[in-house]
Amino acid sequence: MKIEALPKIVGVAASWLTTILVVIxxxxxxxxxxxxxxxxxxxDLEWHLFAAVFLLGAAYTLxxxxxxxxxxxxxxxxxxxxxxxxxxGTVFLLIPWALLIVTKSFNYAMNSWYIREGSxxxxxxxxxxxxxxxxxxxxxLLLIQAFTVLYKNIRTLRT
Numbered sequence: 001m002k003i004e005a006l007p008k009i010v011g012v013a014a015s016w017l018t019t020i021l022v023v024i025x026x027x028x029x030x031x032x033x034x035x036x037x038x039x040x041x042x043x044d045l046e047w048h049l050f051a052a053v054f055l056l057g058a059a060y061t062l063x064x065x066x067x068x069x070x071x072x073x074x075x076x077x078x079x080x081x082x083x084x085x086x087x088x089g090t091v092f093l094l095i096p097w098a099l100l101i102v103t104k105s106f107n108y109a110m111n112s113w114y115i116r117e118g119s120x121x122x123x124x125x126x127x128x129x130x131x132x133x134x135x136x137x138x139x140x141l142l143l144i145q146a147f148t149v150l151y152k153n154i155r156t157l158r159t
Contacts, residue, residue, distance in 0.1 A: 004147075006141065007059035007063055007141045007142075008063055010056050010059070010060070010141055011059060011060020011061070011063070011141075014060070015057065015060075017049050017052055020049060021049040024045060024046055024049070028042045028046065040121040040122070040123040040124045041119075041123055041125050043124075044121070044124045045125060048130075048131045051135075052131065052134050054138075055134050055135060055137070056137070059144065062142065062145045063145045063148065082156075083153040083154075083156040083157050084153075086150075087150060087154065090150045091150065094142070094146045095147075098139050098143045101135070101139045102140055102143065105132065105139065106136050108132055109132035109136055112128055113129040116129070
């Protein structure tokens with residue numbers, strides 16, 4: 001497996017978390033409205049799954065060129081002009097910010113691991129450090145995808 005395939009594999013796998021998330025939210029809503037009961041751990045799990053979908057799916061979205069962009073002008077540009085914009089954005093915005101987030105979030109996750117951080121709520125999920133490490137993983141995947149995008153756009157300029 002080539003490393004540039006990793007964001008796509010993880011992104012497709014993460015997309016299945018949305019199905020799990022919908023089921024958990026459905027069960028939570030049914031419990032809340034029919035039985036007047038809710039569980040803090042379910043709310044925590046909903047937030048964790050939502051975060052995981054977003055963080056693990058971002059690189060896949062970038063790779064598929066489906067991320068948010070101001071398309072008013074971009075759509076009318078030539079392939080070479082689009083490539084230049086993508087290169088400049090990737091080199092000066094995406095890569096530096098992703099590197100910063102990886103380094104800072106790694107320390108954040110490690111501190112959480114050291115203290116074995118759990119939910120602030122009594123019945124919440126334990127092991128909050130797991131979702132904090134997902135931040136690191138998500139941005140590493142985004143960096144991998146950024147270099148893939150950079151490579152593809154440089155190739156576009158050369159042809």
